Every structure is written in C-alpha cells, then in structure tokens.
Amino acid sequence: MMKVLIVEDELAASDNLAYLLHSINKNIEVVQVLDSVKASVDFFSRPHDAELVFMDIHLADGISFEIFEQSSIDIPVIFTTAYNQYALKAFKFNSIDYLLKPIDKEELADALHQFKVQNKGKRIDDQQVKGLLDLIQTERKSFKTTFLVSHRDQLIPLKTNTIAYFRIDTGIVKAITSDNTSYSVDDKLEDVEEELDPSLFYRANRQFIINKEAVVNLKSYFNGKLIVEVKPICPERIVISKAKATEFKDWLGS
Template identity: 60%
Template sequence: MKIVIVEDELAASENLAYMLKNLQDNLEVLAVLDSVKTAIDYFSKNQEADLVFMDIHLADGLSFEIFDAVKIDAPIIFTTAYDQYALQAFKLNSIDYLLKPIDEDELEVSLAQFKGQLKGKGLITNQVEGLLSLLKDQKKTYKSMYLVHYRDELIPLKTEKIAYLFIENGIVKAVTKDRQTHIIDQKLEDIENDLDPSNFHRLNRQFIAQRDAIAGIKQYFNGKLIISVIPPHIEQVIVSKAKATEFKNWMNH
C-alpha cells in the first residue's frame, strides 16, 4: 500500500509514518507534504497513492484548499482535533477521520477499512464544499472560567486573566497576569482542549502560555527556542525543534 502524508508538524508526521510501518510491512510512504502549496505541486504530478492521510490545518491554510486546485483520486483519512459533532459530519460525508493524537489501534482499523479499496473514490466537489461550510459554521465554545481553591473557599478564575499554566510535581498551576498562582485540579491535556487555541498554546509537555504572556523568543541549540514569559517563570521554557515551526506560525497568526 502506497501512502502520502500531508502534515506540517514534523513530530506528528514521523509518528504516523512509524505507526503505519509498524502495522504493515509492505506499506510505503511516498511523500510527506507540509503545506497546501507542496501538496498541490505533488498531486498535480503524482497520483500513485492508494491512501492519503491529511491534517486539516496546515501552515499556509486549510487542507481543503488543495481540492480547489487539484483532484486527488485516492481515499482520504483526515487527522483532526475537531469535536464529536464535526466528526459525525465527516462520517456522513463518507470521509474517514482519526482524532489527534492518533491511537495505533484506531489507525489499524482505518487501514483495514481501506485495504484493497480501489482508486477513484476520492473527494467530490459537494463533499469538499460541505466540509468547508461545516468548518466555517462550527463555533466551539471554550472555557471562560475555572473554580479554584483560595483558602477555605472556591473562587472564579477567568481564563482571560491567566498568563500561563505549568506542571509542578504533578500539579497543574495557573499563574495570572497579576502574579497570583492557583492550583487547577485537572490534567494539562484536558485544560489544553478547553482553552481557545487562538489565545493559548501548548509550548511543551509541562507548559501552556497565553499569547500576551509571550515576552520574547530566543534561538537555542539544535533548532529549539527559549521563550520568555510575563510574569517571569522560575525555569526556562523551551520549545522543541519539532514544535518550533508550529509555535512560530501560531504567533504569526
């Protein structure tokens, strides 16, 4: 089976390729494409893929824009972080999906579903238009407040007042713009999903920052970045090389 991956995050594409090869010996990854532009260039010249894995949000736009410029004959499996309502709509449009972070068991099920499927069953125009309409209309509600402990009571903490969140000794702490620290009794992964991604970004496994809290960015060795935040954090906040491009794109937007 010949596979093409359209994904702008290096770590995500490498992880997907690793899982695919682990699940099927005779699987070949023909190309990894990291933008709308490179995907258009590739598919305008190559239609050898049996199956395409495609992230929705790429560095230079939505992956659906690819279909405005070129026809893809192979079936598509979208990788997405959209909520269940949107995912059901994907199914109704006869397009499969994998929810990020990709689970290997779910990946195996998707591979089995598409194994042996003939070409010629790619996206058609009305499917693309339907999904674009869905994405434009879909308005996810993000968390605006957390209840946090303060002495012997619970007080509301508005997310707009949070500068950043980090893990310390297994405990998630939120630091506000006025330098107060509060404990939030949730996993950082769950908090990340609850926050508006246009305002908050996961810098690494231990740290989420609000856009206005980013005070400076310095180049570090091996393509890493050191992030300065306000209020200052006691430890260095480092963005890995794999996540550096994603972070810079987020800041630019």
C-alpha cells in the same frame, strides 16, 4: 510495499511524519511530499501509485479541502491537524480519519492498522468533505472568561485574561496570574485547554498552557527545540518540541 503521499507545508512536520512511518514499518515508501493545494491538484490530475494520503489542513496556498474541489481523490485520506479538540467533532461526525499534531507514534500505528483492516481504508466522498467544511466554518466556541479556583480554603472567580500560564505542579493544575499568584484548578489540563481561546493560549507541552501575552522571548534549544521565557518567571523550563516549534512561532506571530 505501502506507498504513501504526504501533503504538508512544514518541512519539520513532514520529515517527522516520514521518520515515524519508516520506524513503524520499513516497507512504507513516501512517494512524494507536497506543500500546496496547486501541487496536490497537479499530482492527482496524473496517474500515480500512492495508496494513502496524510494531508495537513492548512497548506502554503490555502486549505486542503480545495484539493477535493479541483481534483478527484480515489484513495483514503488521513488528515493531520492542530485544531483544538472542540473542532474535531467535525471529523468524528463525518467519519473522517484524523491525527492530532504533534503526531503520536502509537496513534499513527493504529491509523495504519485501520487502513489495512478496512480493505485499504475508506475513501472520502463529496458529502463528507462538505459536511466537514461546513461544521468547521460554522463552529462557534464560547470560551471561558472566568475560572473558579481554590485559594486558601476559598473558591475565587478568576478572570481568564489575568492568567499568564497553567502548569501541572505535583499532579495539580495551577493557574499562575500575571502578578505571580498561584491558584489551584479542579480540572485536568486537557479540559482546561478545551475551554481556552486557541488564538490566546497555547498548549506548549504536557505540563504547560501559555498565554500569548506572557511570552517574553524564545531561545533555541538542542535538536530544534525552543525554550519559552515567560513573565512571571516560571521555576521550570518550558520546552517546545521540534515538531511544534514552527507552529508555535506562527501562533505567536499571528
């Protein structure tokens, strides 16, 4: 029986992670779910039998790195994060394991496998935590202000702030502007996402990236999902998964 601790302040996210863990291995037991720095420090100040921690970066009362400053964590930690790709180099540089939200079942299974083959996984030392925190805090991203797009056999410089959303249409990434003009973008949607300011644009799902200014309203959908209505109107339904619903509403209200 593998005993796992989850440190996560979003109930939907912790429930989803627990569900995925049990679906991968029935012998995984979630010993506790904690939602704050304080509760985590209290947990690690006492004897416990947890073998592995899945820890979100942002918690109800601070960031999870504060836990390392206030307590000794002697078991492996896998961070879960919604950070944009550019910031994840901090994890890679410091050889710290992470999973990008929303958590993919195959990637989670691979993380659990690595935990097993590395003799119950690697512990994080103080230097790794400091390096991670320093890189994230000092990272400065120059976001793209103009995209070179195709339109009627021409290449046109298109200002990023005029784009309402990006969508994949028959395998091609299209930028839809606020005046409902469609332009082809010669990049993958993943590459476009890395070049956008995450405070202004959100990767809704595999097909869409939405500008905050384009959102008109949200509607509840089945199984805790959300439907996003945008302006100009999109011919396809834009659906936010249950796992991302709370995060999306937080982003929209920030």
